[in-house]
Amino acid sequence: MASPELTDTRAPRVRQARRLARRAFRAQQRQFLAEGAQAVREALRAAGDGVVVDEVFVTAEAAERHGELVTGAMAAGVTVTVASPAVLEAISDTVTPQGLVAVCGFVDCPLGSVLAARPRLLALLAEVRDPGNAGSVVRAADAAGADGAVFSAGSVDPYNGKVVRTSVGGIFHLPIVTGIPPLDVVGQVREAGLQVLAADATGPVDLDEAERSGLLARPTAWLFGNEAWGLSDELRGSADAVVRIPIYGRAESLNLATAAALCLYASARCLSDDRPVGGGAS
DSSP, X not given: OOSOOBOOTTSHHHHHHHHTTSHHHHHHHTEEEEESHHHHHHHHHXXXXXXXXXXXXXXXXXXXXXXXXXXXXXXXXXXXXXXXXXXXXXXXXSSSOOSEEEEEEOOBOOHHHHHXXXXXXXXXXXXXXXXXXHHHHHHHHHHTTOSOEEEEXXXXXXXXXXXXXXXXXXXXXXXXXXXXXXXXXXXXXXXXXXXXXXXXXXXXXXXXXXXXXXXXXXXXXXXXXXXXXXXXXXXXXXXXXXXXXXXXXXXXXXXXXXXXXXXXXHHHHHTGGGSOOXXXXX
C-alpha cells in the first residue's frame, strides 16, 4: 500500500487486465475479472478452497471504504495495487465502477469430478445466452444448496463480467462445469444416477404435482433452456420428465432466472432433511 498510485492507463498490467473483457483472451490466460466489493470479498474467501486471486486493483477511496478487504488480500499474499479512478474505469466493464477489481484464475472443474462427489441437485444450462439470466441461475442454485452448475457448449461464458456480478459470489461457491454438449451432459448425469427434469412451459407435469408425488425427492439435475427458443425436442426427449411451473395469475410466463429459482427451491425442499440451513435473502 506504500507504493505510488498507479495512474497510467496504458501500463502493461492495466492493458492485460483490460483485455480480460474478451472471452478469447480469458480462455487463453485462464483468468477473469471479479468486480465490486461483494465479488472481490467472495473471491478472497474462496482463496482457501483453491481459488487463485492474482491481483486486486483498488482506488484510494475504495481502499478506505473497504479496508477489511484490502487487509485480507494483503494477508493472503495477494498483490494489491492502488490505482487512480481512471485506471479502474479502464479495467471495468460497468457504467459506474465501484473501485475494486480482482484478477482471478478460472474456477471450473471437470464434470466427472462433480459427479464423483455424488451430487443431489444440479443446474444444467443448455445454450443459455443471456449473462444476467445465467448469473441469476447460478445465484439461485447457490442459494438452494445445489451441488454444481453446468454451462453447456453454446452457453454464455460463465466468466463474462455480468455473469460474475449477477451470480453475487455464486461462481466462487459452486463447482462450475463448462463446454460440454448438452446431450452429453444429460447422458453423463444420468449414468451417475441423477434423474433429469426439463423445465419447460409446455411440460405435461405440473411442478406442484411433481413435489406432491415425490418426484423431486430423488437426486435431480434440472435442465434449463435458451431464453428465446427453450429446449430442443431432442433435449426434451432426453429428460425423465418435462415440468411446467403453474401460472396462477395473468402473467403469460416467467423469465428463465425466476423459473430456475422456483424449480431448484422445490427440489431443495424435498431434499432438505439432511441439508444445512444457511442465511436469508440479501
